Amino acid sequence: MFKKVLISSLVSLSLTxxxxxxxxxxxxxxxxxxxFKRDLVTAISKxxxxxxxxxxxxxxxxxxGKAYYKKEMYEDALPEFLSTVKLDPKNAVGYLYLGRIxxxxxxxxxxxxxxxxxxELEKDNLEAHLKVGEILIKIGHIDEAxxxxxxxxxxxxxxxFVSFFLxxxxxxxxxxxxxxxxxxxxxxLESNNPLFYYWRGNANFASADYKNPSDxxxxxxxxxxxxxxxxxxxxxxxxxxxNTLLNRAFYYLTSNRREEGLDLLETSILRxxxxxxxxxxxxxxxxNLGLAYYYLDRLDEAISSYKKAIDLEPLVAFFHDNLGDVxxxxxxxxxxxxxxxxxxxxxxxxxxxxxxYLPFPRPGILEKIKQAKKRR
Numbered sequence: 001m002f003k004k005v006l007i008s009s010l011v012s013l014s015l016t017x018x019x020x021x022x023x024x025x026x027x028x029x030x031x032x033x034x035x036f037k038r039d040l041v042t043a044i045s046k047x048x049x050x051x052x053x054x055x056x057x058x059x060x061x062x063x064x065g066k067a068y069y070k071k072e073m074y075e076d077a078l079p080e081f082l083s084t085v086k087l088d089p090k091n092a093v094g095y096l097y098l099g100r101i102x103x104x105x106x107x108x109x110x111x112x113x114x115x116x117x118x119x120e121l122e123k124d125n126l127e128a129h130l131k132v133g134e135i136l137i138k139i140g141h142i143d144e145a146x147x148x149x150x151x152x153x154x155x156x157x158x159x160x161f162v163s164f165f166l167x168x169x170x171x172x173x174x175x176x177x178x179x180x181x182x183x184x185x186x187x188x189l190e191s192n193n194p195l196f197y198y199w200r201g202n203a204n205f206a207s208a209d210y211k212n213p214s215d216x217x218x219x220x221x222x223x224x225x226x227x228x229x230x231x232x233x234x235x236x237x238x239x240x241x242x243n244t245l246l247n248r249a250f251y252y253l254t255s256n257r258r259e260e261g262l263d264l265l266e267t268s269i270l271r272x273x274x275x276x277x278x279x280x281x282x283x284x285x286x287x288n289l290g291l292a293y294y295y296l297d298r299l300d301e302a303i304s305s306y307k308k309a310i311d312l313e314p315l316v317a318f319f320h321d322n323l324g325d326v327x328x329x330x331x332x333x334x335x336x337x338x339x340x341x342x343x344x345x346x347x348x349x350x351x352x353x354x355x356x357y358l359p360f361p362r363p364g365i366l367e368k369i370k371q372a373k374k375r376r
Contacts, residue, residue, distance in 0.1 A: 024050030028060055035067055043067045058088035065097060074101050085117075092121040099131060108135050126155050126162075133165050137172060145169045160189035164196055167203065176207035194232035197223045201240060210247040213255075220244040235279040242271030242285070246292060253295065253359040261359075265292045283312040287319055294326055295359070302326045317346040321365065328368065333376035340369045 022028070031046030047064035054060060065080030078101050084094035095118040102111035112135045115128045122128070129152035136145035146169045152162045167182035183200035190196065201223030209220050224241035245268035252261030269292050275285035286309035293302035306323040313319065324339035343350050343365055350365050363371070 022050075022054045022057055024053030024057065024060060027053065028057075028063070031067075032063065035063060040067050040071050044071075056087055058084045058091055058094070061087065062091065062094055065094075069097060069101070074104065077101060090121060092118055092125075095121070096125075096128070099128070103131060103135070108139055111135055112139075124155055126152055126159065129155065130159075130161055130165065133169070137165065137169050140172075142169050142172045146173075158189060160186040160193065160196070163189065164193075164199070167199060171199070171203050171206065174206070176203050179203040180207075192230060194227040194230035194237075197230065198227035198232055198237050198240070201227060201244070205240060205244050205247075210244055211251050218244075218248060221248070233278070235275045235282055235285070238271045238274040238278070239282070239285055239288075242268045242275065242288060245271060246288060249292075249295070250359040262296060265296050268292050281312055283309045283316070283319070286312070287322060290322055290326070294322070294329070299326055299330045303330075315346060317343045317350050320346070321350070324368065324372075325362075328372055331375075333372040336372045337369055337376065340365055340372070 027046045027050040031043045031050060034040075034042040034046060044064065044067045047060055047067060050057070050060045051064060061080045061083040065077045065084060068074070068077035068080065077097070081094050081098045081101070084091050085098065088094070095114045099111050099114035099118060102108075102114060112132060115131045115135070118125055118128045119132065129148055133145045133149035133152060136142070136148060146166065149162060149166045149169060152159070153166065156162065163182045163186040167179045167186060170176075170179035170182060173179075180200060180203050183196055183203060186193070186196045187200065201220045204220035204223060209218050212218055221241075221244050224237060224244060227237050228241060245264045249261040249264035249268060252258065252264065269289060272285045272289045272292070275282050276289075279285070286305045290302045290305035290309065293299070293305060303323065303326050306319060306326065309316070309319045310323065320339045320342045324336045324343070327333070327336035327339060362368075
């Protein structure tokens with residue numbers, strides 16, 4: 001106990017010496033003590049009083065900003081950190097917090113600018129390297145991101161997020177083998193992080209692993225399963241889980257494994273339904289439900305699902321195209337023609353967007369209209 005009191009006193013004494021002669025120093029020291037006692041209301045009040053006495057003291061602005069930041073009052077914190085770096089352009093902590101605030105508000109350019117300024121002052125700051133790398137991925141500067149993240153890896157090859165973001169960067173480059181390798185490294189370092197499995201699943205899925213003849217090479221399913229079992233209960237995770245099941249089902253339907261394919265279609269439906277529970281406006285989930293129902297010959301359910309997708313996004317041409325396919329299969333040719341004509345109104349040069357690995361070839365939209373008109 002004595003040791004803790006002594007250290008606290010030394011810190012306070014040091015700050016008093018550093019700010020000697022400042023009118024607001026007594027208010028600042030009171031605020032500083034309150035700040036570390038987590039009495040942020042008092043800290044803010046005292047820091048503001050200190051600033052009223054010495055408005056050009058960067059340390060006062062820095063700690064007022066930090067107090068606001070701890071209270072998640074980011075709009076109030078921002079001008080304090082801006083004042084900090086204006087008064088003291090070499091204040092690394094000020095740039096760190098500015099980078100964090102701009103990052104949280106998705107102001108990528110400003111966040112990048114401040115984290116880079118921080119790196120000019122502290123070239124070994126791991127958080128700054130990571131954030132710069134992540135932001136560069138978000139804005140599409142992938143090679144620069146990889147360079148930045150490899151510098152971070154040299155600083156700390158045991159930080160799993162360095163490997164994780166390298167995996168993300170290589171996924172953007174569509175270098176799936178390298179991406180998986182980095183995700184493997186992240187998982188080795190932190191095996192219970194669901195995000196790592198989810199993103200490795202994305203890399204495996206993007207490599208079209210659902211078309212591998214051997215089931216053991218269909219790895220995205222296990223990754224998405226692990227991610228959701230570890231608690232990643234997001235629409236995106238369940239959607240991608242459903243996608244790998246759906247595409248593998250399509251593969252089975254063309255590989256003399258029809259019963260297995262039908263089972264996977266049923267399983268994919270459960271995933272897409274979970275997506276719609278979590279995100280009722282997820283139009284693509286309704287569309288993919290429609291695909292699963294279509295190939296299960298549950299045509300009324302397919303129509304209902306496609307109509308929900310269209311209600312949410314009426315201007316998506318391939319939703320209407322898919323609905324037209326169901327009407328055609330059901331023998332309702334007039335309705336099919338109406339949907340396909342809507343497709344051409346929306347996109348006169350329409351070509352159906354290939355969905356992964358559809359089990360059977362699809363004729364062009366004009367040919368489908370021609371066939372339907374012959375039968376109606």
